Amino acid sequence: MAVQTVAPHRRRSRRVYWLYLIPGAVALAVVILIPFGLNLWYSLHRWKGGLAPQIWVGLDNYRSLLHDxxxxxxxxxxxxxxxxxxxxxxxxxxxxxxxxxxxxxxxxxxxxxxxxxxxxxxxxxxxxxxxxxxxxxxxxxxxxxxxxxxxxxxxxxxxxxxxxxxxxxxxxxxxxxxxxxxxxxxxxxxxxxxxxxxxxxxxxxxxxxxxxxxxxxxxxxxxxxxxxxxxxxxxxxxxxxxxxxxxxxxxxxxxxxxxxxxxxxxxxxxxxxxxxxxxxxxxxxxxxxxxxxxxxxxxxxxxxxxxxx
Amino acid sequence: MTATLTPTVATATVTHKNDRHHRGALRWFILAGAVIFAVLMLAPFVLMVMNAFKDPAQYSSGGPLALPTSLYTDGLVKFWNAVDFPVKLWNSIWTSAAVAVGGTALSLLTAYAIGIGRVRGRMWIVMIFLLANMLPQEVLLYPLYTMAQKVGLNNSGWSIVIIFTVIQSAFGTYLLASVLGTFPRALLEAAALDGANSWTVLWRVVFPIVRPTLSVLMIFFFIWTWNEFFIPLVMLTTPESQTVPIALASLQGDRMLDVPTLNAGALVSLVPTLIFFLIFQRTLTRGVTAGAVK
CATH class of the missing domain: 1.10.3720.10 (MetI-like)
Structure with missing residues (x-):
């Protein structure tokens, strides 16, 4: 009896904890995940940085690495x-x-x-x-x-x-x-x-x-x-x-x-x-x-x- | 068991006694080795202190090993004024302190959801934080640099605070999550029976108990941020925003950086960390070992 009443209550209260993940998730996304993705994106381009145009080169940069x-x-x-x-x-x-x-x-x-x-x-x-x-x-x-x-x-x-x-x-x-x-x-x-x-x-x-x-x-x-x-x-x-x-x-x-x-x-x-x-x-x-x-x-x-x- | 062992103990003590002469010599030999090694480890510090207050003329005539004949403070004054040291010191202090507090708070919140809340998929979340902790800063640097420029935070201490709060908390979350994973459930259940919600439990039950761990984390975050070099070097481009290590490195190759100036600069740059270390030495060594066993 007691177990039955506790269980659904607990499940609901466990969902509350997702709220505590929000600041960490946002921070991680902004400072680590997005920059990491952007870096991958940059690595597929030829780019001098700043306002210079980004030219798509695919895996060329990686290919050049092999001979560098x-x-x-x-x-x-x-x-x-x-x-x-x-x-x-x-x-x-x-x-x-x-x-x-x-x-x-x-x-x-x-x-x-x-x-x-x-x-x-x-x-x-x-x-x-x-x-x-x-x-x-x-x-x-x-x-x-x-x-x-x-x-x-x-x-x-x-x-x-x-x-x-x-x-x-x-x-x-x-x-x-x-x-x-x-x-x-x-x-x-x-x-x-x-x-x-x-x-x-x-x-x-x-x-x-x-x-x-x-x-x-x-x-x-x-x-x-x-x-x-x-x-x-x-x-x-x-x-x-x-x-x-x-x-x-x-x-x-x-x-x-x-x-x-x-x-x-x-x-x-x-x-x-x-x-x-x-x-x-x-x-x-x-x-x-x-x-x-x-x-x-x-x-x-x-x-x-x-x-x- | 004890009976069979006793005779061996007796013989062991006897051989010990016979060994004593030999051991005495060995003892001094090993101690001397350990001390010589310590002296070698200290040598760069000693050279730095000796030559920070030595006249450049005496340096070129007497060499680095001669004791300074007079207390020459021009080097220190030159460094202090050239880099505007109080500004650098303040930049280092406030950014490191903000990261220490912010990073610890962020770690606690996330680790609370993982370790106490046991949210679903927590293994994966911990894995992501662990991976984030492993990333070389180079892989984040250029995007962060362009992002900071877009929002006008380049060349601002706040960019350092935001970036390192997150980077340090990736480690903090990983460590705290495993600490909170072993938190006594009975305490949590008792609090839940009293009708406490999760926020109250966090601050009234969990926080007081993990406070020692949190303080170790704060000390680590402070020192790590203070010592950071790569991202601050790129982000903080003008002298008024730079931190202490960057200020010293920016003088490298400069004409005015003669031997006493360089050494005095290095000396005052390490004094804050040294003081901090001496104050928190005990907490810190405890923390180093706590991190190791985890």
Missing amino acids: SAFWNSFQNSLWMILAMVVLPTLIGLLLAAVLFDYIGKNVGSRTASVLRATYYLPQILPVAVAGIVWNWIFNAETGALNEILRGFGMTNPPNWLGDPHLALPAVMLVLVWIQIGYPTVIFMSALQRVDPELYEAAELDGAGWFRRFRAITIPQIKPETFVITLTCTIAALKVFAPIYVLTRGGPESSTLVPSYYSFLNFFDKSKVGYGAAVATVLTLVIVAVALAIQLLQARSERRDEEGV
């Missing part, structure tokens, strides 16, 4: 960005977190550990543009701090870090690693706190050394966090713009060109809006595909773990 070496080069550099923003920071962050948590936190003191953690995290909080500008000065060939120091050591002709096509990419990558490290370190430290200490005690009693415990217990236990870090950092690496803009503007000789900067160049420097829109669309597809792939991997690994238990 700068475009391929930018995505190749994305792989280096992933190395610098995902792979290296995750590995170093894991090591730092393990050292801070397992060793310094337990044997030296938790205060020391949290001070060190805050230090590693510091680059994360400053505006990326500010970080880039400081590093730009450090790497500057004439007045930069690094070369001044090298000259002080008697090096007569120190390298032009950001001006040499062979050195610019590694220099940019170093800055990105420096910026990123804090994020995995902090997350891994909290992940390690979550791991049941009894697991370690049991393994220690079985005579497993630190490294074996790390491999057999720590790594599997912190898998969820590892996936979150991999996903968010990979997306960030594919999107990276500000550090490139303030450090090298994609140069020298396109050696540090990335997709987002390449589409920016087409939009505003080359006045090839349709082409830039096509680059942005491809970048979006790549990001969504990579994100899906990582999530699938995660789902599969979770399933395998469950079956294993």
Whole structure:
């Protein structure tokens, strides 16, 4: 009886909740869905931007991309960005977190550990543009701090870090690693706190050394966090713009060109809006595909773990 | 179980004791490594502070590592006046604050419908927000730029507020929806029995309980918006509307940007975020970890 009267009432009251979706839906449509659609539309045109005529070219822009070496080069550099923003920071962050948590936190003191953690995290909080500008000065060939120091050591002709096509990419990558490290370190430290200490005690009693415990217990236990870090950092690496803009503007000789900067160049420097829109669309597809792939991997690994238990 | 384990515990403690010498050396070695790494991480900050207040003449003669012999503030003054820093600071503060409040409110409303209202097709709605969160800004930039021009919001802080309220709330909705999905139903049912409508439930029952999460979101949104570079760079074309990071970048390549000016500029540009970080440090680290486990 009571159930019967509640049910229709509930169904009606649930409809009320659609009202709460209205502001979010309108906002999403105006700022994301419509611009996304417009961008697709632009990418099918040749357009210099502004009041210039839009000329329908179909998929021509996408076809040109296939033969555009700068475009391929930018995505190749994305792989280096992933190395610098995902792979290296995750590995170093894991090591730092393990050292801070397992060793310094337990044997030296938790205060020391949290001070060190805050230090590693510091680059994360400053505006990326500010970080880039400081590093730009450090790497500057004439007045930069690094070369001044090298000259002080008697090096007569120190390298032009950001001006040499062979050195610019590694220099940019170093800055990105420096910026990123804090994020995995902090997350891994909290992940390690979550791991049941009894697991370690049991393994220690079985005579497993630190490294074996790390491999057999720590790594599997912190898998969820590892996936979150991999996903968010990979997306960030594919999107990276500000550090490139303030450090090298994609140069020298396109050696540090990335997709987002390449589409920016087409939009505003080359006045090839349709082409830039096509680059942005491809970048979006790549990001969504990579994100899906990582999530699938995660789902599969979770399933395998469950079956294993 | 306990009985069989006890002897092993005893031997384990014994080996520990034998190890102590070896461990002591290793301990200092590892600590030294961690500290050296921390020093390397801090090095750019140290270089920045040391050279922000150093005379350009001393910089060229003594190099970046020499301590400044006198407190040179011309660089700071030059930067402050050249970019009209108070204006930039105010632009950054009000746009970031508006996005923090607006983005959190918008996230709460949408997440309320998804997590508590459990509207039909909510999986799809969450998916859309997740995808929106993944989009590179480049794919929205040019259309947003033309749209802002049409409605006269180009070169206005409001364009930044509107755009980032939505972009940040895409993340906020995703996070809050999963938090609200686990909201105790008993509380909601009790409120419904008391005759509370959905609006009252939102503000009297749900809001007080999720307030800690909301405050973490607000801090995130504030810092993220403050640090935004790409869209503000394109949208804010004149100095009087620009934000702090754009102001600093706009000086790049300028003749007047000598070493002390650059470093003083970078220093004052990061001071607000640093202060903000120190104030909210605890809430923030809690938030970073909360986001990770979700």
